[in-house]
Amino acid sequence: MSELAHGTGGLIPAAEVPEMELPHPHGWWSTYVFSQDAKVIGIQYSLTAIAIGMVALVLSWLIRLQLGFPNTFTFIEPQAYYQFITMHGMIMVVYLLTALFLGGFGNYLIPLMLGARDMVFPFVNMLSFWVYLLAVLVLVASFFAPGGPTGAGWTLYPPQAILSGTPGREWGIVLMLLSLCLFIAGFTMGGLNYVVTVLQARTRGMTLMRMPLTVWGIFTATVMALLAFPALFVGAVMMLLDRLIGTSFFMPTLVEFGERLRYGGGSPILFQHLFWFFGHPEVYIVALPAFGIVSDLISTHARRNIFGYRMMVWAIVIIGALSFIVWAHHMYVSGMHPWFGFFFATTTLIIAIPTAIKVYNWLLTLWRGNIHLNTPMLFALGFIVTFVNGGLTGLFLGNVVVDVPLSDTMFVVAHFHMVMGVAPVMVIYGGIYHWYPKITGRMLDETMGKIHFWITFLGAYAIFFPMHYLGLLGVPRRYHEIGETAFVPASAGDLNAFISVVALVVGAAQMLFLFNLAWSLRHGRASGPNPWRATTLEWQTPETPPGHGNWGPELPVVHRWPYDYSVPGAKEDFVPQNQPDPSPSHAARGLAT
Amino acid sequence: MAVALILVLVAVGSVAFHLLSPWWWTPIASNWSYIDATITVTFWITGVVFVAVVGFMAYCVFRFRSTPGRRAVHEPENKRLEVWLTVATALGVAAMLAPGLFVWHLFVTPPADATEIEIIGQQWQWSYRLPGEDGRLGAVDTRLVSPDNLLGLVPGDPAGRDDVIIQADDFHLPIGRPVKVLLRSVDVLHNFYVPEFRAKMDMIPGSVTYFWFTPTRTGTFDVLCAELCGSGHAVMRGRVVVQTAEEYQAWLGGQRRFAQAAGDTR
Ligand code: HEM
Ligand SMILES: [Cu+2]
Ligand SMILES: [Cu+2]
Numbered sequence: 045m046s047e048l049a050h051g052t053g054g055l056i057p058a059a060e061v062p063e064m065e066l067p068h069p070h071g072w073w074s075t076y077v078f079s080q081d082a083k084v085i086g087i088q089y090s091l092t093a094i095a096i097g098m099v100a101l102v103l104s105w106l107i108r109l110q111l112g113f114p115n116t117f118t119f120i121e122p123q124a125y126y127q128f129i130t131m132h133g134m135i136m137v138v139y140l141l142t143a144l145f146l147g148g149f150g151n152y153l154i155p156l157m158l159g160a161r162d163m164v165f166p167f168v169n170m171l172s173f174w175v176y177l178l179a180v181l182v183l184v185a186s187f188f189a190p191g192g193p194t195g196a197g198w199t200l201y202p203p204q205a206i207l208s209g210t211p212g213r214e215w216g217i218v219l220m221l222l223s224l225c226l227f228i229a230g231f232t233m234g235g236l237n238y239v240v241t242v243l244q245a246r247t248r249g250m251t252l253m254r255m256p257l258t259v260w261g262i263f264t265a266t267v268m269a270l271l272a273f274p275a276l277f278v279g280a281v282m283m284l285l286d287r288l289i290g291t292s293f294f295m296p297t298l299v300e301f302g303e304r305l306r307y308g309g310g311s312p313i314l315f316q317h318l319f320w321f322f323g324h325p326e327v328y329i330v331a332l333p334a335f336g337i338v339s340d341l342i343s344t345h346a347r348r349n350i351f352g353y354r355m356m357v358w359a360i361v362i363i364g365a366l367s368f369i370v371w372a373h374h375m376y377v378s379g380m381h382p383w384f385g386f387f388f389a390t391t392t393l394i395i396a397i398p399t400a401i402k403v404y405n406w407l408l409t410l411w412r413g414n415i416h417l418n419t420p421m422l423f424a425l426g427f428i429v430t431f432v433n434g435g436l437t438g439l440f441l442g443n444v445v446v447d448v449p450l451s452d453t454m455f456v457v458a459h460f461h462m463v464m465g466v467a468p469v470m471v472i473y474g475g476i477y478h479w480y481p482k483i484t485g486r487m488l489d490e491t492m493g494k495i496h497f498w499i500t501f502l503g504a505y506a507i508f509f510p511m512h513y514l515g516l517l518g519v520p521r522r523y524h525e526i527g528e529t530a531f532v533p534a535s536a537g538d539l540n541a542f543i544s545v546v547a548l549v550v551g552a553a554q555m556l557f558l559f560n561l562a563w564s565l566r567h568g569r570a571s572g573p574n575p576w577r578a579t580t581l582e583w584q585t586p587e588t589p590p591g592h593g594n595w596g597p598e599l600p601v602v603h604r605w606p607y608d609y610s611v612p613g614a615k616e617d618f619v620p621q622n623q624p625d626p627s628p629s630h631a632a633r634g635l636a637t
Numbered sequence: 638m639a640v641a642l643i644l645v646l647v648a649v650g651s652v653a654f655h656l657l658s659p660w661w662w663t664p665i666a667s668n669w670s671y672i673d674a675t676i677t678v679t680f681w682i683t684g685v686v687f688v689a690v691v692g693f694m695a696y697c698v699f700r701f702r703s704t705p706g707r708r709a710v711h712e713p714e715n716k717r718l719e720v721w722l723t724v725a726t727a728l729g730v731a732a733m734l735a736p737g738l739f740v741w742h743l744f745v746t747p748p749a750d751a752t753e754i755e756i757i758g759q760q761w762q763w764s765y766r767l768p769g770e771d772g773r774l775g776a777v778d779t780r781l782v783s784p785d786n787l788l789g790l791v792p793g794d795p796a797g798r799d800d801v802i803i804q805a806d807d808f809h810l811p812i813g814r815p816v817k818v819l820l821r822s823v824d825v826l827h828n829f830y831v832p833e834f835r836a837k838m839d840m841i842p843g844s845v846t847y848f849w850f851t852p853t854r855t856g857t858f859d860v861l862c863a864e865l866c867g868s869g870h871a872v873m874r875g876r877v878v879v880q881t882a883e884e885y886q887a888w889l890g891g892q893r894r895f896a897q898a899a900g901d902t903r
Binding site: 122123126195196197199201203204207209210211296297298299300301302304310311312313346347348349351352353354355377378379382383385386389390393394396397400401403404405407408410411412413414415416417422425428429432433436437439440443444445446448449451452453502505509510513514516517518520522523524525526527528529530531533535536539607608609610611612617 | 640643644647651654655658659660661662663669671672675676679682683686687690691693694697698701702703707708709710711712713714715718719722723726727730733734737738740741742744745759760761779780782783784789820823824825826828830832833835836837838839840841842843844846857858859861862863864865866867868869870871872874
């Protein structure tokens, strides 16, 4: 019955795709800088994303200093505070997470996991990185521009975003919109590459239903991003026009500080629809690669097949599709037509079902496994806890009327940090600890890794779990201080101070991680080609780190699904995907009933 | 072992925090206790799921952690279990969604006898307008906004002459009478938010949005802006005073009408 998903043996189709011509580097520059090798591009993407992510991390410290100790850090004026949260949020979501998952993990892993030599359009792939780097530089430039970066909030809602009551309206907002346009252009080049590579360049025997879930996650997220980012792109272009040449796409008749502006006839709500048509799928653009990667981490380190592989694939695809019809759950109190609430609440809560299935299947993969509690596995466990926590509070915010009191409070901030901040970051770390040996040939230090994990996981939980209750109390988000209010007890200030102290510690622990990355490069234990005894193709390369073109003269041939762990009758507790030996029969694996 | 224990502590600690910490919603002052009830139901369902998931994870980590000689069980699928879990999840989701949609229907359907009042946001202050004896609010036009006519009333409209206008002052409401709040902005997005009322809604320049509620408790409540509106967002404050009908009438008698206000400045 289950041949489709996990069939061993079977017919391997003859090679249909001719071997690709690889562009060969000549010398240092084209090997390490203007490289067309997806692995190098993946590393470039990752390092750039981590570097700009550090900026966002430092900004979160400044934000927390202000919230925890109001009136102490007088240089953080309201304007600066808004600039900090805006840049922090936008960098984290777009320039760190999206770039790292798709540009970083995607580039490094897709060709290797599929048995391809490289992405199908290596030159466009290289261009993708350089345009991304330019987008980052334009973004950074806004810190130095007159008036500073924009303080419009990462949602950039007009009319406020381009009016004078908001900091950074001179240059900041213009550079932000330009940078987003560049990012999207760069991403599109990479994204088309990933999609075509997955569809066209899989090696023999690698059917779609034999792809590791990591690839499924990145692939689906890329398709989604290709469909969602254009909405942001047009929104950004229209807003640029409103700002620079005085069109009124999003600008109604308005009077600001007693002055009648020359706008009229536009719709602020239209921008919100465009933004969230991108913004909600964006959550899953970050989440789906994380789902995929964490599935592979759990399966490998619990030495057990991923439970319900086909269900997992379908859940990824269904979540991807559904997430295009839930966007207005971010707009329940935006003043859109109230009847939308019924529709969007229903679709939003329906998504919970395939999402829950994924969680169950991760748990059932642990169940009756042989769990190795190494650093990647710990991060995977940390992911499940934070993702489930954040997913459950999503059921509050998705359920339209429950969102009314909670929307725009710290409850929302706590929710989305848990579900799309902490949880995906856990997976990124897990993934880095897992694949670093393949990238460098050396293991990251486990002791440092475990310290890093426990501080990050427990610390992040201690930051964001209590924060929900501030929101429940009624503390609004995007307030640089709560000021005089009757309903906020003084003890809330103590809680804020506690959160801020923990945030500083958690931030500092990330330095340990960076140190580990650098230190292990030279001093880490040599890993060998397959230190985790994993089944997927990237661990079966002839060289570690894999050379240009990934494989020797012959491409690998795939004979089985990626989750043959602890197969009864097999000698080892893993059977690599490219191992032909069909020794364990179907019957022996308890499939044929 | 230690890992399993810490996971259990995370689950137990979360529940303990929920039950014992002093931070909880403010006592309600409107008819929307339905919303609080729906939140409570959601807390129960999600709380049980959270503890079950983390607990089960801790059990697995404890019971199936790698020991010499252990081998995992190879079991790719289990249809019955998967179907069973899917159905149970769908039921749980429905148990939250059904009351949610029911209460949302109430929330967006103001009763016929609700008094219409208007709240106007501008950077960074609140203004209010009440209909006069004719029970109708006069016409407005953002293009007419000026220092003497901050709300942009159309001076020629007779329905507007008796409108009560409150600027830079506390707003008052009588207890027990449903109000339909019409929301307007003259510049950017704002959001009228009183935590004790549990209701909020954005104000959009160029549109009129609304919500309704019935004050159920007398007292003075803080008004905050809940939609980022520029650098003064956090100081865009106000106060609503809910009082008995008599007190309210006395206050109303002392308020100025649009015709008066326009006359004064002329
Ligand atoms: C050390 C970890 C982090 C801390 C302490 C932190 C803290 C904060 C704080 C205090 C705010 C401002 C809340 C407000 O007043 O509205 C904020 C906003 C935000 N953060 Fe984080 N954050 C962290 C990591 C992340 C990550 C990994 C993401 C990625 C998704 C993220 C995404 C955002 C977004 C989107 C906003 C909203 C910005 C806005 O309101 O426009 N943060 N963060
Ligand atoms: Cu969403
Ligand atoms: Cu405001």
